[in-house]
Amino acid sequence: MAAESTVILDGAGVRRALTRIAHEIIERNKGVANIALVGIRSGGVYIAREIASRLKEIEGESMLVGEVDITLYRDDFKGHSLHLPVGKTDIPFSVEGKMVVLVDDVLFTGRTIRAAMDAIMDHGRPATIQLAVLVDRGHRELPIRADFVGRNVPTSLKENIAVIFDERGTPTEVILEK
């Protein structure tokens, strides 16, 4: 385990960040008509649900929420021996023509986002894809940026960002581990 850890966002901080992201999504898209949220397994799924419930509170409309597993779209597996279990992708609506907001907990190299975009495109052609993340820790390896960011945290490559969820999947803390 990490020798040292700092709390970047506490429970209240996480809640405020998600509420602000929800407002920014509404402002950018002038409402929530035609918007669908897709969370990336597994952290992003919980964050997407949190944002969806806030959007519903503010605009009074139920949101479409899907989940995507990117294991089959990864660019980093090779050789024999170990294998990642494949999670369930569940997008129970057509993404065709939708304004898809892709949601993840931490944005790092951008490779996960690339994989998730490919996975969504295989389900249809959305009108737009926007990206919402709770934490952006930098170190991009692909030309990808987030549209909505809860907190920018400059990190070194040796550090690790952990988003802590309680047993109901509510994010309670963001921790920087050194």
Next chain:
Amino acid sequence: MKQFRHKDIIALKDLTKDEIELLIETAENMREINSREIKKVPTLRGRTIINLFYEASTRTRTSFEIAGKRLSADTVNITPSSSSATKGETLADTALNLLAMKPDIIVMRHAVSGSHYFLSKKMPNCSIINAGDGTHEHPSQGLLDMLTMKDRFGRLDGLKVAIIGDITHSRVARSNIQGLTKLGSHVFVAGPPTMVPPGVERLGNVTACATMNEAIADADVVMMLRIQQERQGKTLMPNTREYSRYFGLNPVNLKLAKPDAMVMHPGPINRGVEMSSYVVDGSQSHILKQVENGVAVRMAMLYHVCGGELE
């Protein structure tokens, strides 16, 4: 976390409970791909799969081919009529020749039990998947049968599964017995005495029954096997009509099983021999669901043998 660390899938006998569960879970999650508009993921891009079928097969070969293509692998089919086997080439020589083509996976069906272990030793850098070897095992069929049962009951633990027919010559029965007993089901087998191997109970939680009625009484699943005319001598049973009378499934004896029992068959079916058409096309039949699950299960097998070590 469950992990899969084998190069080959030759027999369910060689896999642990966790590994079998992982394959079934992966197959469940792979199904989503088969129901969408673009039925393809890029996972096995650039990999080459050779389907080497020394015995006739439509369902299994097609299903493996589709599974490979949906994972973006390049699949090539080699069948005996078009291969050198008919010209007398040995399996060892065929293996060496195939190696020169640098395949990542060979899916083979062969009439000789255990031939896959031989092939695997000859090809240390290539994964071997058994699509049926003689009277030994047919792991993909066993896995898809288990997935179909899990769909219906949500579990395999504690199920009573009756397998009826030629147990001795059936690789389907052997794979199902190996897999089901590891996952907690109780298997009851019945068939003509000439077709039930002595000592079948030593395979695990298996009970050999004297009559078919005894085996299917109160069963959750009734699995009927095909009478394999091509694999047995002529002397094992007098004729198919007598067989059908004692070991055929019909609407009357099906009532002995649980009211919502599921009926399964690995295909191809001899209608009127092991099963009456009323049962084949009846509401309790899950035969077409078995076929449907076949692609997802084979995708899971190809995915897991292909490795995928994270950098």
